[in-house]
Amino acid sequence: MDQTIICRCEEVSLHDIQHTAATYNCSAREVKLRTRAGMGYCGGRTCRPAVDAVLEAATGEKAGHDIPMKVQPPVRPVSLSVLGGEVK
């Protein structure tokens, strides 16, 4: 169970999150930044509910919109050329 992967993109296990929260006795946001849980390619679209639930259990913080995992644009990955326009 410990080795269950919570965040696939950054390969963060349940143990990583629980251990970090216990070691540093810190906020959900700090656990996220220290472990990179939810900071990978999926931008949380796959892992958010799991990461939120584990962080809430580990830190006691309820997941809000801002903390622990603020949704940052773009909503899904886009190529540089979509943003910057193809070179014509």
Place this chain on the structure above:
Amino acid sequence: MSMKNHAEVAIIGGGIVGCAIAYYVAKSGIDCVLIEKNDIASGTSSRCDGNVTIVDKDPGFDSLMSWKSQELTIELNKELDLPFEYRPLGSLLVCENDREMQAAKEWVDIQTAAGLKFNLLDREDLRQESPYFADDIPGGLECETDSLINPYLFCYSLIEKAKQYGLKLQTQAEVTNITKKETFTIETTNGTFTAKKVVNAAGVWAPFIGKMLDLDIPIIPRKGHIMVGARQKPIMMRNVMEFGYLMNKFGRERIVDKRTEQHGVALVLEPTESQNFLLGSSRQFVGYDGRIDINVVETMARRAMRFYPKMNDFTMIRTYTGFRPWTSDHLPIVSEVDSIPGFFIAAGHEGDGISLATVTGKLIDELIRGVSDTIIPTDPLRFDRFAKVAVTQ
């Protein structure tokens, strides 16, 4: 009042500057408390990139400060227990045209004459750095001593060590009022603290702290956007800025399209330890509105493709914004305030906070202890330098 809430020195602000101050002051054996309204590194210090650079500093005092910071960072990499992704690889400045190339040559000569490790790079050198550069980029320059760090991990690491030296940490405590009699009384949303000395290290929020003591601190938020690119093929190892970044920073004239100028956009590319990469940058005066402006992001993407056209199919996964604490002469304020003895300011490091945090922390520790032979000269950083000059953007 319990002793728990009294300290010799109270530091307001848990960004990289406040964390560095806390580390050096606690290390000197001074009883201190750090008061932060949210979390450690929850403002500008987690909404930036991670350069400890000289490459973008004006030769002279500006580059001296960064040089001292780089020396301190080398020490900290050995002293601190928690790693902070320190990568001393040097960094690059790239030129868009021959005119910038000419300026780059002069830049290298000046910096080399000042004893700094700068080298000019030609087209072939750049090709060695990265296969993704546009073919028509004529060259650039490198500074060998520049390094990269992860700013928020650096903050955590400094705090961890500072606590071992006795630092008291109070997060989730927003300062609501400060009064001064024999000692300072600092009221917060999470308790009241007293201290003999106070350091205002609140970055772009430093003016609000100043107002509580009827002090006008001329710092203005300058907003910057950054994109996060997903790990794909390695682009390059070292940090890159374009020469125009210097022009933007110091408000000098550039030859670019209107939108690029309007949004203050200049290329910055930083490979991160996680193998993602950061793409910047923008600089705008829009108050404290932190929303992402897609128009600015598009301008940044277009600018990135000017230098790296072969990266057009690389994927961007995130964007964020941060507020850089701007001052009119592009130098921070690191100084005691003459009219309020015991009140210090360490803020206003626009775009240089990561580079200059350590030297700032060390200097504040020296000022507090009354050391006369300080790590860098203190005059250029004095608060009263603004007294006779009106602040304009």
